[in-house]
Amino acid sequence: MTSRVRIAPSPTGPLHIGTARTALYNFLHARHVGGTFILRLEDTDQVRSTVEFEKDILDGLHWLGLDWDEGPEVAGEPARGPHAPYRQMERLPSYEAAAQRLLALDMAYPCYCTPEELEADRKAQEAAKQPPRYVGRCARLTVDERRAREADGRRGALRFRVGEGIVAFDDLIRGRVEIDVANLGGDFVIVRADGTPLYHFTVVVDDAAMEMTDVIRGEDHLSNTPKHILLFRALGHEVPRFAHLPLILNPDRTKMSKRKSQTAIDDYIAQGFIREALVNYLALLGWSTGTEEEILPLDELIERFDIKDVHKGGAVFDRERLEWMNGQWIRRLDPDDLIDRLRPFLEAEKVAGRIERIPSDEEVRALLPVIQERLPTLGAIGDLVGFLWVSDVDVDPQTLVPKRWDPPTTRAGLAAAREAIDAVGDVSFEADELEPPLRALAEERGWKAGDLFMAIRVAVTGRTATPPLFDTLVALGRERVLARIDRAIEVLPA
């Protein structure tokens, strides 16, 4: 049978790094083995689920290039795949039917315990240093007793009988795992008193209905797997294979969380990380090719990926390494592509008031040779060359004076440089034409070229670190260079 895998996010928050990685691994596995990648929305938590988050998650997965073969309808696009709907709140009847079946088989029973009773049980167990578990108060209720409680107006939640014994399975990544049913915490609730189904139940009903063959998910579900296996069996369905991925960790090695790390894919996108880098980085967080290659495009990842090579230990998310990889990928982008991707960031700079005008594609293209290898992220564009698109720059008199120079020398240097630059003229205002006269000037006056260049750099950009000076002067244009040097001379202390 061909392999069927899925990503089943819950729209209770923006697309999370961990969800993205799980989606990626499922996607890589599906594509590698020629299987089917399914997207299912688990929105049964009505309180926390929103359509905004739903859209955010879908957009994020698309952005990453993780396209699914089967999934829910979105924005007018019909659902894809033979198992629609792919949104759990639209599948309520199937959970209801499954619940009725388990009830009829007495594999599940209504539980009328109140939250207070349950809470009291829990406290007592905690005090006795016992693991929390459902005590089974409603497990043996007779039909009459149930009827009496219903007559009292009490609505029962539905609990699944876990029974006893050992549940074992062969995890694709971890090997054989055996868990005693006695450690599951007793009979667990599968349907709330209000009739809405719970995660452990819906996930199994759907995985069964959608014919999933491999369930690839985070290690945090490892301990829950026996519950799922029990449910698959109770439902009379074949149990899929499981693969539990190592967790992505905060620097303190706890499960990656919003509180301690940046977890929203949106934020990475907004900062100018590109999909190739994020995908490449995430793929290598918990898996490796076994070789020393690390810059790998998606098609290459698909070709090399094997679920059996996934690591067992958790991996700390290292933003520095992601940034390095992002730089690697930015350098590999085609000019037109880079220009397109830079545009939203230039617009954002404008909106934020950090630049006054958005440059044309041609302007940006001319800059590419000197900025492409200097961008760790797309968002760094403003910081790098934003001085090009503002009318004036603030020049700090202190930094304007090179370390080995004093104000008078700087004044003389800038004045002489202005003259030399002016002499180059408009027509030949190019890097190759500007450099010789300025070097000659430095030599003639006995200045270190670096000092003279630094004074000019600060005068025209307001900063000490910029792309190569002559390219910068050309990008600025003759008029502005001359004007900015004039202004700089004015701010110099007397």
Add this chain to the structure above:
RNA sequence: GCCCCCAUCGUCUAGAGGCCUAGGACGCCACCCUUUCAAGGUGGAGAUCAGGGGUUCGAAUCCCCUUGGGGGCACCA
């Protein structure tokens, strides 16, 4: 508290009994290149392979124990 999982440089990792006086990458430090900043190049510091027992002629690699870390035990997902 109970159950489960995990354990190689600070971090991501290579390593599936001898090729390991443990390799690569990020980060860090030098140097080279160089007008600054990057990029690139070269070199360096950095892991007694968590510790202890076995098995074996031989163990980072296999087994056991200990320790440490993590995850799970909801009418959340």
